[in-house]
Amino acid sequence: MKTLGLYFSGTGNSKYCVEEFMKAINEETHLSSIEDKNVISLIKEADSIILGYPVYYSNLPLILKDFIKSNHQLWNNKQIFLIATQGMFSGDGSGYCARLLKEYGATITGGIHIKMPDNTIDVKALKKDTIKEQEIIEQAKTTAQKAAKLYMQGNAPKHGLNPASHILGLFGQRLWFSRMVKEYKDHPKINRDKCIGCNKCVSCCPMQNLSLNNDNKAIHTNKCTLCYRCVHTCPTQSIALLGKQVVHDQSTLIK
Numbered sequence: 001m002k003t004l005g006l007y008f009s010g011t012g013n014s015k016y017c018v019e020e021f022m023k024a025i026n027e028e029t030h031l032s033s034i035e036d037k038n039v040i041s042l043i044k045e046a047d048s049i050i051l052g053y054p055v056y057y058s059n060l061p062l063i064l065k066d067f068i069k070s071n072h073q074l075w076n077n078k079q080i081f082l083i084a085t086q087g088m089f090s091g092d093g094s095g096y097c098a099r100l101l102k103e104y105g106a107t108i109t110g111g112i113h114i115k116m117p118d119n120t121i122d123v124k125a126l127k128k129d130t131i132k133e134q135e136i137i138e139q140a141k142t143t144a145q146k147a148a149k150l151y152m153q154g155n156a157p158k159h160g161l162n163p164a165s166h167i168l169g170l171f172g173q174r175l176w177f178s179r180m181v182k183e184y185k186d187h188p189k190i191n192r193d194k195c196i197g198c199n200k201c202v203s204c205c206p207m208q209n210l211s212l213n214n215d216n217k218a219i220h221t222n223k224c225t226l227c228y229r230c231v232h233t234c235p236t237q238s239i240a241l242l243g244k245q246v247v248h249d250q251s252t253l254i255k
């Protein structure tokens, strides 16, 4: 059986969790981001898929939702296990994606919610100290490994897939925040006084939302999927998204 570890990961958390899960599975395994060139052929070849992604407001990043929808024919008859990573709470971060994939003929074999450091590094209220964040990552690794073991035994966990979780996700978040992930956004905020024109944000953006202007300063359009990758990548902390400025460093957490 061919199993594909598939992910969208703005800042590395979801990739890390899928990697740890896949390492614990003793089968022929492949790993791919939805951004990779050969991802479609890898999905076609796979019998089963481990799909990892970050939860945004008990919903999916729009880039992933669009990928699932625009490739809807790929999911028919696939066995899919979901890994939803989150900073704190989603209710049904896995359930929301499960319902979408089921519409396209997939069988959901299970799902887990894994707590990882919140990647919104410009929102002070959500930040924890680095030692605490390292503990969270260690715990996430254990959770992924345990889930993989249960998955291999045919007893995969089913976090977030029941009706009670659906209600929590809906009333806890989706009803109030759905506008945040309904359309691509006119973001991020760029402090051009601090920008040194290094191009790193331009190269890493999965939406090709950034470019350099004639003054060698970063500018954006309106295609932002809120992934925070540019915010984490900028060497001069010139980019912010939900907050005003970067207040925390997560660059050394996942190696």
Ligand SMILES: Cc1cc2nc3c(=O)[nH]c(=O)nc-3n(C[C@H](O)[C@H](O)[C@H](O)COP(=O)(O)O)c2cc1C
Binding pocket: 008, 009, 010, 011, 012, 013, 014, 015, 053, 054, 055, 056, 057, 058, 085, 086, 087, 088, 089, 090, 116, 117, 118, 119, 120, 173, 226, 227, 228
């Ligand atoms: C726009 C946005 C919305 C988020 N919403 C939630 C949320 O509703 N609940 C939660 O627990 N974490 C939330 N987070 C935190 C991320 O889900 C979490 O840090 C995730 O592990 C990031 O994964 P990645 O590094 O693979 O992108 C949000 C992050 C962003 C950027």
Ligand code: SF4
Binding pocket: 187, 188, 204, 205, 206, 207, 208, 209, 210, 220, 223, 224, 225, 226, 227, 228, 229, 230, 231, 241
């Ligand atoms: S502009 Fe930044 S936050 Fe928005 S999609 Fe691109 S990398 Fe992600």
Ligand code: SF4
Binding pocket: 190, 194, 195, 196, 197, 198, 199, 200, 201, 202, 217, 218, 233, 234, 235, 236, 237, 238, 239
């Ligand atoms: S990564 Fe930062 S410094 Fe480099 S071009 Fe982008 S905004 Fe400017």
